[in-house]
Amino acid sequence: MTSAVDTAEYAWRVEQGEREQLEIPVLDNGVPRDLTGWTIDAVVKTEPGGTVLYTFPAAQIVVDEHLIRLIVPGPVSAAWTWSVGWWRVLITAPDPDPVDPETYRVVKGPFLVERD
Numbered sequence: 001m002t003s004a005v006d007t008a009e010y011a012w013r014v015e016q017g018e019r020e021q022l023e024i025p026v027l028d029n030g031v032p033r034d035l036t037g038w039t040i041d042a043v044v045k046t047e048p049g050g051t052v053l054y055t056f057p058a059a060q061i062v063v064d065e066h067l068i069r070l071i072v073p074g075p076v077s078a079a080w081t082w083s084v085g086w087w088r089v090l091i092t093a094p095d096p097d098p099v100d101p102e103t104y105r106v107v108k109g110p111f112l113v114e115r116d
Contacts, residue, residue: 009108017078045088
């Protein structure tokens with residue numbers, strides 16, 4: 001789906017009140033990139049660069065070798081009062097250089113909450 005050098009665009013639609021999850025494979029020039037020790041930062045904002053609507057806590061981010069799984073529990077999406085946002089996932093290498101960390105935006109796109 002994505003490469004460590006290119007950002008994939010993906011519109012994620014979540015049905016409000018239902019448990020949802022999304023697996024994001026991270027590839028580097030077509031080769032699975034081992035994410036062991038990498039930091040994953042996943043958020044939903046009002047728009048690119050906008051106000052944060054939701055930050056995925058560590059308990060809702062599962063890393064398995066080159067796959068990132070984001071989980072939205074039903075009670076979490078049920079509590080959302082917004083219906084449209086913009087999401088993105090950043091990965092940062094272990095022991096990052098504080099001046100120039102090895103960070104990649106691996107996926108971004110619209111985030112839609114479908115209400116009943």
